[in-house]
Amino acid sequence: LREAYPMICSTINDISLTINPGECVGVIGRIQTRNWDDDQGQKHYVTEVIAEEAYFADSKRDGEAGANFANTFGSFLVMFIIGVCQGMQPIAGYSYGAQRFERLKKVYTLTLKVNVLCGCVGTILVLTIPSYLIAAFTTDAELINIGTPAIQFMVVMFPFIGFTITNSQFFMSIDKPWVAIVTGLSRQVLFLAPMCYIMPSVFTSLGWNG
Numbered sequence: 578l579r580e581a582y583p584m585i586c587s588t589i590n591d592i593s594l595t596i597n598p599g600e601c602v603g604v605i606g607r608i609q610t611r612n613w614d615d616d617q618g619q620k621h622y623v624t625e626v627i628a629e630e631a632y633f634a635d636s637k638r639d640g641e642a643g644a645n646f647a648n649t650f651g652s653f654l655v656m657f658i659i660g661v662c663q664g665m666q667p668i669a670g671y672s673y674g675a676q677r678f679e680r681l682k683k684v685y686t687l688t689l690k691v692n693v694l695c696g697c698v699g700t701i702l703v704l705t706i707p708s709y710l711i712a713a714f715t716t717d718a719e720l721i722n723i724g725t726p727a728i729q730f731m732v733v734m735f736p737f738i739g740f741t742i743t744n745s746q747f748f749m750s751i752d753k754p755w756v757a758i759v760t761g762l763s764r765q766v767l768f769l770a771p772m773c774y775i776m777p778s779v780f781t782s783l784g785w786n787g
Contacts, residue, residue, distance in 0.1 A: 650710060651731050654699045658692045658739050662746035673751040685747050692739035696732075703732045 606628040614620050665688040672681040703710065707725040715721065741763055748757040
């Protein structure tokens with residue numbers, strides 16, 4: 578037998594503003610019963626849930642939050658890599674047009690080293706101290722536990738992403754757009770497509786069904 582009770586949130590972070598029908602919510606608080614008399618003198622009783630804390634208990638919502646942490650951290654790394662490439666492009670374009678190929682080689686090599694190193698550092702940080710990185714966004718222990726494997730899976734290939742982004746931007750700056758397009762698509766063709774086929778079985782074996 579299921580009964581519906583009114584819920585009163587005593588905190589300012591009222592999750593009813595974001596909850597969707599059918600989602601599970603955990604509540605910490607107390608139950609109170611009160612009564613009153615209406616204008617006709619009839620007594621009424623009501624049982625209410627006073628929620629001092631409320632949180633989403635739906636594993637799917639938690640999984641989405643964990644993925645968001647991984648996407649946020651990954652976006653920081655990608656923005657840094659793209660920023661370095663944008664600094665490289667005018668120097669590479671000028672050097673190519675002026676036929677200063679030694680300088681062109683130096684700027685490409687330096688950019689590639691910096692971006693691959695950035696990817697390696699990001700990967701090492703995530704593999705060694707993931708909980709500290711996620712703690713910058715939340716203090717919820719359950720979300721930290723869910724977000725840790727998600728962020729580790731996402732950034733493990735970041736050194737290769739630094740390599741592909743650098744090459745794509747480099748060839749674009751020296752007026753070789755088709756080479757840049759092929760290099761950029763290599764991430765989707767060589768890595769993403771096979772992973773879309775392989776990783777669902779890996780996630781299922783880890784108990785991530787959602």
